[in-house]
Amino acid sequence: xxxxxxxxxxxxxxxxxxxxxxxxxxxxxxxxxxxxxxxxxxxxxxxxxxxxxxxxxxxxxxxxxxxxxxxxxxxxxxxxxxxxxxxxxxxxxxxxxxxxxxxxxxxxxxxxxxxxxxxxxxxxxxxxxxxxxxxxxxxxxxxxxxxxxxxxxxxxxxxxxxxxxxxxxxxxxxxxxxxxxxxxxxxxxxxxxxxx
Amino acid sequence: xxxxxxxxxxxxxxxxxxxxxxxxxxxxxxxxxxxxxxxxxxxxxxxxxxxxxxxxxxxxxxxxxxxxxxxxxxxxxxxxxxxxxxxxxxxxxxxxxxxxxxxxxxxxxxxxxxxxxxxxxxxxxxxxxxxxxxxxxxxxxxxxxxxxxxxxxxxxxxxxxxxxxxxxxxxxxxxxxxxxxxxxxxxxxxxxxxxxxxxxxxxxxxxxxxxxxxxxxxxxxxxxxxxxxxxxxxxxxxxxxxxxxxxxxxxxxxxxxxx
Amino acid sequence: xxxxxxxxxxxxxxxxxxxxxxxxxxxxxxxxxxxxxxxxxxxxxxxxxxxxxxxxxxxxxxxxxxxxxxxxxxxxxx
Numbered sequence: 001x002x003x004x005x006x007x008x009x010x011x012x013x014x015x016x017x018x019x020x021x022x023x024x025x026x027x028x029x030x031x032x033x034x035x036x037x038x039x040x041x042x043x044x045x046x047x048x049x050x051x052x053x054x055x056x057x058x059x060x061x062x063x064x065x066x067x068x069x070x071x072x073x074x075x076x077x078x079x080x081x082x083x084x085x086x087x088x089x090x091x092x093x094x095x096x097x098x099x100x101x102x103x104x105x106x107x108x109x110x111x112x113x114x115x116x117x118x119x120x121x122x123x124x125x126x127x128x129x130x131x132x133x134x135x136x137x138x139x140x141x142x143x144x145x146x147x148x149x150x151x152x153x154x155x156x157x158x159x160x161x162x163x164x165x166x167x168x169x170x171x172x173x174x175x176x177x178x179x180x181x182x183x184x185x186x187x188x189x190x191x192x193x194x195x196x
Numbered sequence: 197x198x199x200x201x202x203x204x205x206x207x208x209x210x211x212x213x214x215x216x217x218x219x220x221x222x223x224x225x226x227x228x229x230x231x232x233x234x235x236x237x238x239x240x241x242x243x244x245x246x247x248x249x250x251x252x253x254x255x256x257x258x259x260x261x262x263x264x265x266x267x268x269x270x271x272x273x274x275x276x277x278x279x280x281x282x283x284x285x286x287x288x289x290x291x292x293x294x295x296x297x298x299x300x301x302x303x304x305x306x307x308x309x310x311x312x313x314x315x316x317x318x319x320x321x322x323x324x325x326x327x328x329x330x331x332x333x334x335x336x337x338x339x340x341x342x343x344x345x346x347x348x349x350x351x352x353x354x355x356x357x358x359x360x361x362x363x364x365x366x367x368x369x370x371x372x373x374x375x376x377x378x379x380x381x382x383x384x385x386x387x388x389x390x391x392x393x394x395x396x397x398x399x400x401x402x403x404x405x406x407x408x409x410x411x412x413x414x415x416x417x418x419x420x421x422x423x424x425x426x427x428x429x430x431x432x433x434x435x436x437x438x439x440x441x442x443x444x445x446x447x448x449x450x451x452x453x454x455x
Numbered sequence: 456x457x458x459x460x461x462x463x464x465x466x467x468x469x470x471x472x473x474x475x476x477x478x479x480x481x482x483x484x485x486x487x488x489x490x491x492x493x494x495x496x497x498x499x500x501x502x503x504x505x506x507x508x509x510x511x512x513x514x515x516x517x518x519x520x521x522x523x524x525x526x527x528x529x530x531x532x533x
Contacts, residue, residue, distance in 0.1 A: 033531050033532060034213060034216075034527055034528070034531040034532055035213055035216040035217045035218065035319075036216060036318070036319050036320045036321070036383065036387065037320070037528075037531075037532055038217075038218065040226075040227065041218035041227050041233075041235075041321070042321040043228070043229035044218060044227045044228065044229050044230075044231055044233050044235060044236075045218065045233075045235050045316075045319055045321040045322055045325075046229075046321055046322075046325050047229045047230065048232075048233070048235050048236040048239050049235075049239060049316070049321075049322050049325055049326075050325075051239075052236075052239035052240060052242065052243055052300075053296070053300065055240075055243050056242070056243050056246055056296055056299065056300055057292070057293070057296045059243065059246060059247055059250070059251060060246065060250060060292060060295050060296045060299060061292035061293075061295075061296065063250075063251050064246075064250035064251050064254070064268070065250075065272065065291070065292055065295060067251070067254050067257065068250070068254055068268055068269055068272045069272075070257070071254060071257050071258075071259075071261075071265075071269070072269060072272070072273075074257075074259060075259050078259050213531065278506065281506065282506065377514075377517045377521075380517065380520055380521060380524055381513060381516065381517045381520050384520035384521075384523050384524055385516075385520065387523075387527070388520070388523055434509070437509060438509055438510070438512075438513040441506055441509055441510060441513075442510065442513060445510060
């Protein structure tokens, strides 16, 4: 291989001369031999390759890759962040639903309580009104009974007076002496039986 | 030599190797090591193309990427996954180097496909230097990480003891052939593809010399150029991919030498 | 069609060497075909093995490229 390369280099060198002369004659330059094996150009290629690779390495490793890596991790972060936010929102929605349910139940019990309280109030008022009415009725009844008794008593007394008077007049009319005490006693004993 | 005589009988001129000549960029004269040449031009075109894709393309740093940014991210993701899958987690430390290598070979191959372009990866000097750099780096990493255990790579413990020496010889040879095959594969693919395109393109001129035969040959050769060109675009990518993946494989051998 | 016998031998040699590339083509085709038949049997495992496919193709192809290189050397450098 190496001897081949050397041989190629010498032939290439010969041909460079011939090429140079043909260029001088105004002809177009053509490859004679394999240009890849032209050892005289190796130094040039390798030197510029090293320069270009160093520049390229700097661009790729120090500028491009950190930037792309940062963008990719940012995106990953954004995606996981969004997913977490969505999870949070879901949780919040669940919480809100629970709160709504609780509020509904609370409102229901509150309403029940209010209804019960109102019913109790009304009942109390009703009871009070009924008691008041009962008391009034009792009072009226008592009053009426009192008056009736009064009337009856006064009627008794009147009747007794009348009976005494009539008895006394009768006794007198019959010519008796009126013993007021005996008359009263007789009338009272009779009246007692009649009036009871 | 042979080239001068090619095609002179028919009047066609085939110069498939002309595209690989290293010329000074300014004026004529010898190509010294410091002379800015067409190699220099296209090397820096590669640098600029990488800059455009990886740096300008991602300048938005957008969470929702633009087209160029997603291309940069795709290449990042592809190489990152490749290094992680093949060389392992501890290989990710070398990801910037491998990414640099991939971007260089990829853009060298792609830019070389432009008409009138110079393909730097078609030169043994360039690919040989890259392959030797990979080879030496990987060998040094292997010895630094594993010490003498790196030699387990050649001593196949899973094989019967009797054939281990034979296997060791084969393994050593295949180890030292690596830089050769790595560089020749890339350069050979590039030389072959470009030379074939040039040869087909040379036939396309036949219509100017021999209209009767040319009416038949020229369309066929132009179609062949188009087909080869499409194939070469594929090859350009695949060779960059293969170069990178083999580097990863070698790196894996250096990091985990036991089979 | 004048020329010397050495040039004749050179061209014949180049042509014979180029046959080696045909062998590499067969090899690459073998790799790809076997991969495809395996991948169609077990498509879920195929995606993880594309890297192996390319490595295998690269190795098979490298030998063809070697013969191409020898052909080039014979053609231009001898």
